Structure formats: structure tokens, C-alpha cells
Amino acid sequence: VAVGVLYMLLVGHRLLPSVSLSEEIGRIQRLRRELSDTYALGERLSEVRIPGKSPLVGKSIAASQIGERLGLTILAVCRDGQPACVAPGSEHILGAEDTLLIAGRDERVRQLADLGADVLETTTWDNSLSTDQTALLEVILAPRSNAAGHTLKELRFREKYGLSVVALWRGGRPYRTDVGNLQLQFGDALLVHGPRGNVSVLRADPDFLVLAEPDDPPRARKGWLAAIVMALTLVVVALDLLPIAVAMMLGALSMIVTGCLTVDEAYRGVEWRAIFLVAGMLPAGIALNRSGATEWLSQLLVTVLADWGPLALTSGIFLLTALLTQVMSGQVSAVVLTPVAVTAAYQVGADPRAVAMAVAVGCGMVFMTPTGHPVNVFVMGPGGYRFRDFLRVGLPMTVLLFLTVLIVLPWFWPLG
Template sequence: MSFALCATLIVFALVLLAMFQEKVAPDTVMLCGLMVLIALGVISIQDGLSGFSNASVVTIGAMYVIGAGLQSTGAMDSISSLLLGRPDNKTSLARILVPVAVLSAVMNNTPIVAFFLPVFVQMAKRLRISPSRLLIPLSYCTILGGCCTLVGTSTNLVVDGFLRQKGMAPMSMFELSWVGLPIACVGIIYLSTIGRRLLPDRADLLEHLESHRREYVIEMIVREGCVLSGKTVREAGLRDLPGLYLFRIERNGTTVSPVAPTDRIEVNDILSFSGIASTVVDLQKIRGLQPIDHKDLTPDSLEVLPDGAHSLDSFEGLPPVEVEKVAAPRTGRLLSEVVISLTSPLVGVSIKDANFRSHYNASILAVHRSGEKLEQKIGKIVLQVGDTLLVDADDDFLRRWRHSPDFVLVSGVDDSAPVAHDRAWIALSIFIAVLISMSIMSFFPGIKNLSQQLADFLNPVTVSITGAVLMILTGCVKSSDSHRSIQMSVILLVGAALGMSTALEKSGADKWLATNIQQTFDGSSPLVMLAIIYFLTFTLSEFLSNNATAAMMASLSLAIANQMGIEPRPFLIGVAVASSCAFATPIGYQTNLMVLGPGGYRFIDYVKVGLPLNFICMIVAVLLIPWIWPFVTIAAQ
């Protein structure tokens, strides 16, 4: 055993142990392991760092930017609603897995997860559940869908290339569907039932503080063109919102309370909600639903204006600037929370008389008072020490007032930037164009023979980068926001893992493992050998590169089939499926790594949920493959 081989196996074992113990962040562990291998001379710096220039890593980063564009324009909310429907954590998991699996059958899995990751996190917030309940199923479902077609995952193409190289019949587009589709169906059923119970309910800090969350009462006005106008409360989806309660509707001086599911919402209605800050953010993203500025227009003075805010132009003595305050969009404004200090001049003053806008360049939207539920008119609330105010302010508010003696605490509310609804169609068009462009090469691989230049342009890397650039150029996402949207921990983790995989290949560790495996299980029957090959393939794939495992086990399977005197295709089909179905470790597949951090997962979570799925897929595959691709002796051909 050479020094390089020995060093690689030891470092790899230590990396797995460190990831299992979870005392250090996974990306740090993987980077340290990679640096040790480079320092020991197992691989060169160029080979070690090549993972960071890998097409998958670049695609992941670009898809994060595309996702940010969809989120900042509200297009992601539409996609989320289309997948999720009305929030219901009992049925939503099964509903969202099917379209993801279908999409992954014709697209590369990595960009799918990169896009749907923020969508699923947003779903978790809407359902008031931990993201850990959704993100492992997202990763696993893309893997299952990828097994259904030739282009579903790159490992299928590796095995197909091996078949062509050896002069055997190549795979057709849907040949793998005979085994992949049943595996995907069984896998989705497992994830929706048994696997769902095994998923961790790992709350983040916000959820950990759920029992101490600050609840606000906020009043929103229904503007002309609002998507809620003309709908009943139930039809508008406002009846059973997680973390949010609609308790009052004001219309033409009359009050409707309590609110019934059949009550209809009309233009200029004032809707009073009780909820936490994150749910207020969700309300502001509804087109045409705006918070009332209690400095300039309090509920007591409201009248129904048939022409909307423009009717204010006819009021004598009302300057145009006041009209703008009512009608103007919240461009460049964010939500912030401030806690009133003992020395604040706001103590003992009602919100209506506080002159908050003129002094702080912000407006009070809602108030939280510990131990007391405030349901009266917000403009009449007299502020006290310790009151928490939810304010609508410019993006410089935090810097100006963070250290002010007027407030004990000043903090921003996550994801509260105004939504550019007018650009939603642009963002959605870019996203659809990206999906179509990525799928063209899958359905028409012959394009490469017609025009290499066109084929290069339709490459997932080129397409995703183009989509990201268009999102920025069209104003769907700010350049600064696009930088923040890229999760660098995921980029570092995947890039370092690819470098570690290169070390396993360069050191000869993959061939050493294959040789020992072949010697150990020599002499078994075809069915038993198929099960052994499948088991060994998914086991190796949990720790090695999926493509490297597919290439290595394809060669090994051919050698075993020739030795047994049978047609190798059943074994090779098993290799193609098993090399992708790596569910039991976070490093088994790139998408598993991508959801590791955002889901707050631990190494053991993948073992608990993924290992049973590994064996379920193995049982289905081993039973179906001999029936579809029989074991035929070479002498009989």
C-alpha cells in the first residue's frame, strides 16, 4: 500500500468522523481535509482546487442568484403557492415531491435543488415548521427523479458512455424508466409516510424563541387592483394562516368582528391582523395590500374614496407630498423592530401625536406590549417603556438609530424588502427560459453534432450564468442582494468535496477498494451477485464521487459478468441506479450537501432517513432488473 493511498484513506476516515461528531462546521471539516491532502502531496494544488471551478459549483451559485430574483419580485411566492396550495403540513410534503421528481427526470439535479431550496425554506416559514422537515425530502426526491431517464443524472450518462465504449447497445432515453419509475414512486411514498416520521424537527433560533415571539396588531388597507378584492376570507386564504389571525374588517365606518370565512373583502377595506413580524412581512408581499401609515392617516379619519389615493388631490390644503405618502410604493424601505427606552421622548405619547415620521423618517405600523394584547386603534395607543414598535423605514434607519438613547434595541426584520411585483413576469420569464434551455440538450443531444457553439451556449453553466446576469440587468434583484443570496458555505462544501473525490481517484483508493470487493464475493449466483454489486455500488457512492463510483463499478461489473459467462447489462443497469441512490450520508450526493446547512441537519439524520431508503430502492431494483433485463448466458447468444 503506497503512502498516498494510506494517507488518503486515513484523512478520509478522519473527515467522516469529524462530520459525524458535528463539533466543527461541515465546510470547515472538508476544507481542512482537502488542505491536508494537498500538503501531504497526495494531489496537486491545481487538482485539489479544481472542484471550485467545477460546472456544478458555478451552476449552484448562479441558480442562487436566479432564486433571489424570483424572491425579490414575488414570483417565487406564486411558484410556492402553485406547489403548496393552501398551507397544510399534513399533505404539502406529498404534493411538492411529485413535481420536483418530474422536473429532475429531465434536468440536472443540482440547479433544481439550488432553485427550490429557498422555495422550500419559505414554505417551512408559511407552515410554521422547521426547514429540516422539507429539505432532505427535496434532495432525495431529485435523486429519485434522476433515476427515471438517461439524462436525469450524470451517472446514467457515465454508464451509457461505458456501454458505447465497449461496443454494447447504448441506453435509450427512457430505458431506465422501467426500473427508475417504480423506485421513484416507492421512494416518494416512503418519504411521505415512514420517512416523514424519521425527519428531524430541528428548529432554528427563531423557532426556538417561538414561545417568546412578539405579536403585533397591524392594519392593512386593500388598494385598487389588490388580488384579495372580491374574494371571501376563505377564498383569499386568510382564514387559517399560520401565525396570523384576521380579527377585524372596517368598511364605510362599520366594523365586522369576528370575521367569518364567508365575509367578502372589498377595495378600501381595512383589515386588522394579529401576528408576528415574519407574518407581517408575508402580508406586505400580497399585491395591493398596504400597511396604513398612522402618522399621516389614522383609522378614525379614513373615508372611502372611489378613485383611490388620487381622490386626495381634490382636498383643499392637502399637499401633494401627502398623497405620495399614501400612494407611493415602498421602494428602498425595510421593516425594523425598535424597543422604546426609559429616556425616550416617545414615552407617554400616543402614536397619532408622536411625530414619528418627521423625527425618525419612519412610520409606526404596529406595537407589541409584553403581557398585554393591544387590539384598539393603533393611532390611539399611548407608548410605554419597553414597547416594541414595528416600523417601516428606509434602509439607513438601522445605522442611524442603532445606538440612539431613544431605543434599547434596533434590529431589522428578515426578508422585509419591498417586493417589485411589476417585475415578477420578467423574473418568471427568465426562469422559464432557463428551464427550457437546460432541457433542450437533454431531449435533443444531437444538437452537439449540428452546432458545437449552440451546444456550448445551452450548457447548464452558460444558461444559469446568463439567467443570473439577466436577473441583475433587468432589476429583478440588486447586485448587492445577488452577492448575499449565494450561500458560500454550500459552495465551499461542494467544491472541497469534489477535491477530496479527486484525491481518492489519484491515490488509487477506488481501484484498491474494487479489487478487494471482487475477491471477497467471487463465485456467487447472478441474482446474488446483482444484489452484491448494487449494495457495494451505493455503499461506495456514499463516500466516493458518484461518477467515479459508476465508472469503477461498471468496469468491475463487466469483469464479473464475463467471468460468470452472462450478459453484463443487468449488472450495469444496477450500477447506474445504485450509484445515484446514495441517501445515507451528506457526502453521498451533491444535493445532500446543499441542504445540510440550511436544514440544520446532522450526519445521523441522513443515516436515519436515508439508509432505509437505500435498502428499499435496492429491493425494488434487484427484483425488477432480472425481470426486465434477464440474465442471459453469453454462450446462448
């Protein structure tokens, strides 16, 4: 940790893009209060009224082709005497004298006149997009998200979540027209608008990470209780009073029983994909052992690196683990490589504890790609970083930590 911090303070920050990211990050951090300003929504919000004799009357939004032909997004439909319909679905029927809140370029909005709509000169919606009933929030793609490479239309985003994507942030600038036809990329940030009650549906989807608008304000009065529960759990584990799995489960249940967490919050906090992925790979690890693949891989490592000694074996295993972690989760890398590493260590006379620790540390070398860890994706969009920025900063850091591990490991476990 100390080596990594010193690297970033002395060298790493100099390898970041030379653009003025401090102002950019500062502006993005103010999104919770100024999202509409950040995405310049005021320049792209318009109000349109549908006259009684318009051919749009009685048509669904899908049939009107407002989005299909013009690339515009209908954020809300307001009808006299009724609450506004926020994030209307594609089957919502347009009525006479309806007022539509639309996001998109002015020239595209003016083309609505050809479809039988009247464009109003001013809009009063800009300051009321986020209310007690509606939310304006930012969302990014999760690491290894299945949504990457697909458009919002292909994902049926509005129909699935009941929310509208107002704008997309990519490469330091917002896109507010034809958003539904843009293929999503890692690092994209989506500005989403819709009923607050629908946010929980999006938050529960592992393909997206919601950066703002928590469901409920933090329960600060329960903070001291949560700290006590966590401390007691760690004490029980440290004193070996209970198995770690039992102690952690009791601690989690205590958080719910005492009101520090709700059942839904606890459920959302579980990384289910990682759990099922690891559970699925455990049989693969057993199969590697029983089929002889572990023996074969370890023998291959020994054949290639044995003449160079235990240090070379430890180095090779560390580098192999670090590379695999860039394309699969660290948990899976550990499950697959640990038995291979330990078997190879026994064959060359190396301390298996040192080699196993090399695997464990190698699983944490997630600095070279944006998909290596969720935190990387969190900072990619708001920071304006690209794939090559992670490689530029992360590769030297990985090499430095690799050398550090080779120096420190023998202090605790002699390699030979």
C-alpha cells in the first residue's frame, strides 16, 4: 500500500492525461446538485404542445416516430388536470392538448411541426426535473457489463426500468440527441430521469452502477451501532471464538436486526455475480486436480522455470496471475491458480506459502485495465480517462509492486 501511494504521489499523477482534469472532476462531483447544468440540459430541453387536430392525437409514442425519425427523447407528458406522466412508455397514447417535455437538438425539435405539433418558445421544466416524485441521476456501466456494445433501444431501457436516458457523457462532452442509437461503451455516464420509485429497479441490475440519488437518506443515528457490531464481529474472528463464516453471518444478521440495514439493502449489497462465478469455478478447480491438468500445468511451469530456481517460479506465477486478473475476477484467478502454484512449488522445493501469497497479491494487480475492478469504472467516466490511461499508469505500478513483492516475500517465507 505504501509503495503504491508513493508511486501515485511522485510519478503516477504525472502520467495521467495532461488536460485540466481537476476542474472536470470538480464539476462532475457537483452533479448531485447541478446535473442539468453539467449536461447543459437547458440547451436541449423543449416543450411541445399537440393541437386537437394534430395527426399525433390518439397515437402511441412508438407510432408517432418522434424518437425513431428525429432522435428525440420524450421525458414527460403533461395533460390538463392530471399529474405529469414521467418517462412514458412507448405504448403511451398521446392526447389533444398534451404538452411534451422533449430532449434533443433545436433543429430536430422544430421538425416536429411537420408531424403536427406546436413548439413552444420557452420551457419551465429545467429547474424541476428532480422533485420529490422524480429523480435526475447519473449511471455508469458496471465492469464486464452485458450492456456494453448495445444501444439503449436494443436494451429496451425505458420499457425495462421505467426511466428515460436524457443524455450520455462520453469523452468529456455530453450527447443529447440520438442517445438511444449510440452503442454503450465502458466509461460512459448516462443521465437518467424518471419516477423515484423506479430507481430501485435500475439499482438492482448488476449491469449498471447508480452514482447518485440513494433510495433513503443515510441513517446516521445508527452509525455508532453499526460500528459496534462490526468491531464485535472482528473481535470474535480474531479470538477464534467462532469460524469466520459463522461470525460474519451473525454480524450481517445483527446489522439487519438492529436496523442498520434493511433486508433489501443487504440483498443489494451482495455481489451475487461474483459469488456464483466463484461457486461455478470451484468445481473447475477440482476438475483441474482430478483430471491431472493441475499436475500438467505445474510441470509446465517447472519445466520452463525450474532451471532458474524458486525465485523465477514465484515471479512467473505472480505475472501469470496478474495477467489473468485483467480478464477475469481475482476470486476466480485465485481458485484456478492456487493449486497449480502450490503443486509447482513442491516440485521445485519452494515454500508453498510464499508462492500462494504471490498468487494472492497478484490477484490484486487490477490497475492496468478499466474492467479489472469496479472502482476503475467508477472513475473512468467522471475523470475523463481512457483505456490507455489505465495502462500508462497501471503497468509501471504493477512492475513496481512486482519487484516489491519479490523483495518482501523472502523476509517472511524463504523461497528455497
